[in-house]
Amino acid sequence: MEKEKKEKRDGIDPKAVTICDATAQMLEKAKRDGVETAFQRAANMKACPIGADSACCKHCGMGPCRLNSKDPYGKVGVCGATIDTIMARNFARMVATGSACHSDHGMSMLDLFREVVKGNIKDYQIKDTLKLEAVAESIGIATEGRTTEEIALELCDELEKTYTQVEGEIPFAKRVPEKTLETWRKHGVVPRGAMREVMEMMARSHIGMDQDYTNIVKQCSRTALADGWGGSMVATEIGDILFGTPSPISIEVNMGVLKADQVNIIIHGHEPNLFESMCESVNEPTLVEAAKKAGAKGINLVGMCCSGAEMLVRHGIPHAGNFSSTEEILVTGAVDAMAVDIQCIKQGLVSVAACYNTPLITTDARCHIEGAMHIDFDLFNPKKCTDEIVIKAITRFQNRNLPIEIPQQRNIGVHGFSHEYIQYMLGGSFRSSYTPLNENIINGRIRGVAGVVGCTNPRVKQDFVHVELVKELIKNDVLVVQTGCSQIALAKAGLTTPESAVLAGPGLREVCETVGMPPVLGIGSCVDNSRILIACAEMVKTGGLGSSMADLPVAGAAPEWMSEKAIAIGHYFVASGVFTVFGVTFPIVENTKFHQLLFDELEKQGFGKWGFSADPYEMARLMIEHIDKKRKALSIDKARERVLMDMADRQKLEVA
Numbered sequence: 001m002e003k004e005k006k007e008k009r010d011g012i013d014p015k016a017v018t019i020c021d022a023t024a025q026m027l028e029k030a031k032r033d034g035v036e037t038a039f040q041r042a043a044n045m046k047a048c049p050i051g052a053d054s055a056c057c058k059h060c061g062m063g064p065c066r067l068n069s070k071d072p073y074g075k076v077g078v079c080g081a082t083i084d085t086i087m088a089r090n091f092a093r094m095v096a097t098g099s100a101c102h103s104d105h106g107m108s109m110l111d112l113f114r115e116v117v118k119g120n121i122k123d124y125q126i127k128d129t130l131k132l133e134a135v136a137e138s139i140g141i142a143t144e145g146r147t148t149e150e151i152a153l154e155l156c157d158e159l160e161k162t163y164t165q166v167e168g169e170i171p172f173a174k175r176v177p178e179k180t181l182e183t184w185r186k187h188g189v190v191p192r193g194a195m196r197e198v199m200e201m202m203a204r205s206h207i208g209m210d211q212d213y214t215n216i217v218k219q220c221s222r223t224a225l226a227d228g229w230g231g232s233m234v235a236t237e238i239g240d241i242l243f244g245t246p247s248p249i250s251i252e253v254n255m256g257v258l259k260a261d262q263v264n265i266i267i268h269g270h271e272p273n274l275f276e277s278m279c280e281s282v283n284e285p286t287l288v289e290a291a292k293k294a295g296a297k298g299i300n301l302v303g304m305c306c307s308g309a310e311m312l313v314r315h316g317i318p319h320a321g322n323f324s325s326t327e328e329i330l331v332t333g334a335v336d337a338m339a340v341d342i343q344c345i346k347q348g349l350v351s352v353a354a355c356y357n358t359p360l361i362t363t364d365a366r367c368h369i370e371g372a373m374h375i376d377f378d379l380f381n382p383k384k385c386t387d388e389i390v391i392k393a394i395t396r397f398q399n400r401n402l403p404i405e406i407p408q409q410r411n412i413g414v415h416g417f418s419h420e421y422i423q424y425m426l427g428g429s430f431r432s433s434y435t436p437l438n439e440n441i442i443n444g445r446i447r448g449v450a451g452v453v454g455c456t457n458p459r460v461k462q463d464f465v466h467v468e469l470v471k472e473l474i475k476n477d478v479l480v481v482q483t484g485c486s487q488i489a490l491a492k493a494g495l496t497t498p499e500s501a502v503l504a505g506p507g508l509r510e511v512c513e514t515v516g517m518p519p520v521l522g523i524g525s526c527v528d529n530s531r532i533l534i535a536c537a538e539m540v541k542t543g544g545l546g547s548s549m550a551d552l553p554v555a556g557a558a559p560e561w562m563s564e565k566a567i568a569i570g571h572y573f574v575a576s577g578v579f580t581v582f583g584v585t586f587p588i589v590e591n592t593k594f595h596q597l598l599f600d601e602l603e604k605q606g607f608g609k610w611g612f613s614a615d616p617y618e619m620a621r622l623m624i625e626h627i628d629k630k631r632k633a634l635s636i637d638k639a640r641e642r643v644l645m646d647m648a649d650r651q652k653l654e655v656a
């Protein structure tokens with residue numbers, strides 16, 4: 001029995017499950033230390049093939065019902081539900097949960113904002129008044145002659161409709177290109193409020209409710225759009241208004257950012273407020289003094305996952321790794337506290353943290369974890385929680401009694417390309433606009449734009465699919481924008497520096513070198529996919545690339561996705577008009593009507609469509625083929641014949 005347990009624990013070859021050397025080194029150490037992580041559990045847990053195909057249903061007590069994915073129309077559930085109904089309902093619930101997660105996040109940002117504006121919370125202030133005015137104006141709120149407080153209060157009231165509105169269109173529908181909006185209206189998928197859409201989605205997937213997969217998918221689109229153009233977009237915009245709009249900054253990533261002689265504190269999760277307060281606490285003179293008294297040279301604050309990605313682009317705080325490295329970093333023995341808030345926090349962290357006497361501290365009322373310490377984060381007194389976390393970390397530092405092994409990998413990247421900065425960077429300070437981007441797409445130097453985003457997943461070799469896909473895309477002159485854990489994979493691979501333009505095709509390389517930008521632009525966390533939507537809308541409004549988002553030569557991918565949020569994101573891109581390819585696996589049975597609808601029919605209705613491939617090169621091929629198809633439809637396919645830049649072209653590109 002012991003032997004079997006040991007084999008199960010030691011069975012994986014670290015180099016076979018990740019291309020991240022630091023993570024592989026820690027997996028070796030985990031084996032030696034007898035510690036189990038998600039990579040090992042993924043190897044031991046064979047995925048259920050029926051579940052993987054989404055061919056089972058447990059929505060009522062007459063089931064669970066398992067259909068045969070080899071013969072999908074051979075049987076139905078006890079209630080008579082067909083394979084298409086079952087798959088559509090399962091998919092719908094993933095979209096609803098993912099959308100609920102982002103919308104819940106956005107709603108708490110709005111709650112925070114309201115209390116800051118009313119003066120009830122004093123620890124945070126509005127940092128970016130220009131952004132406040134721009135967001136207000138984008139939804140028709142007058143700004144001229146009004147105080148910041150007046151504008152902010154009206155913005156709060158208006159944006160609250162994103163969540164609570166019962167009838168009518170969500171406020172940010174005003175940002176959607178007219179023709180895209182027309183398509184949504186025609187199909188009845190313009191979102192009302194996120195609460196209404198998620199509630200209706202859950203109701204419609206109950207036994208005996210909506211049993212027409214085409215109708216279910218309509219509500220999937222409406223719910224997902226309530227996330228992308230609603231819940232997530234509010235989270236991004238309010239985050240920028242309160243904490244500052246990102247602009248490019250040189251950052252350090254990978255586990256080598258930990259410091260053996262300092263108190264190391266990791267923040268992991270999604271909402272920026274915990275992290276912002278932690279920035280204050282680690283600089284609190286009494287706490288810095290206490291750390292020094294304990295024998296530390298200082299306090300080293302480090303991010304992981306998406307809250308890490310937000311702080312990376314706003315403050316240049318080092319980032320230690322993406323989702324698949326959160327257990328492994330604890331194996332260094334150098335983490336003196338890991339504080340988490342919401343989303344993507346593995347329960348497995350509890351047992352790994354316990355092995356190294358690292359306090360794992362939950363801070364949010366919505367996300368407790370059995371076995372973790374909880375210190376409640378109170379928005380009205382945020383430093384009470386973060387100061388206490390620092391004290392716990394100092395105590396752990398003082399009592400370190402296990403060997404420490406910190407991988408030395410430390411990579412540099414340039415991240416923080418908000419959609420505002422992209423237009424400034426390409427347009428210059430005098431004519432800040434998307435015109436140069438559109439022009440370079442039209443003239444063919446840039447073939448198209450790809451969003452490569454999303455999680456990592458221990459069921460595939462960590463970072464490999466992200467990195468290979470992006471390399472293939474930039475080599476073919478496709479400009480890549482990135483969010484979430486994916487951008488950390490590319491930063492670790494050294495592809496987010498301006499120097500990596502040498503890996504790009506000749507056209508993209510020329511643009512990157514002229515402007516001084518990387519061919520891979522890191523733009524934020526997973527709610528910040530909304531920045532990609534805004535950039536696409538701006539490209540349409542700028543002109544020359546069609547009249548709807550579905551006309552653009554763009555594509556999206558989540559090559560190593562794992563969360564339901566990723567499915568919601570994927571579907572809001574599809575509903576917005578973007579071809580979106582997922583890797584790993586796709587919860588669907590091929591050769592079914594539901595498959596046909598997602599992977600083909602939606603595009604014919606004026607939306608985008610889904611694609612799937614687990615192979616990065618095939619994924620790149622699908623995306624480039626789609627981009628070329630759109631170029632052809634726009635009659636700009638001929639322009640891809642290589643154009644050498646003359647001086648006038650260069651001047652157009654130069655940042656003033």
Ligand code: SF4
Nearest residue numbers: 057060063065077079
């Ligand atoms: Fe089975 Fe229908 Fe119940 Fe689902 S809803 S478990 S298919 S009987």
Ligand code: MSK
Nearest residue numbers: 306344454455484485
């Ligand atoms: S954290 S949703 S693993 S990107 Fe946003 Fe990373 Fe995916 Fe979580």
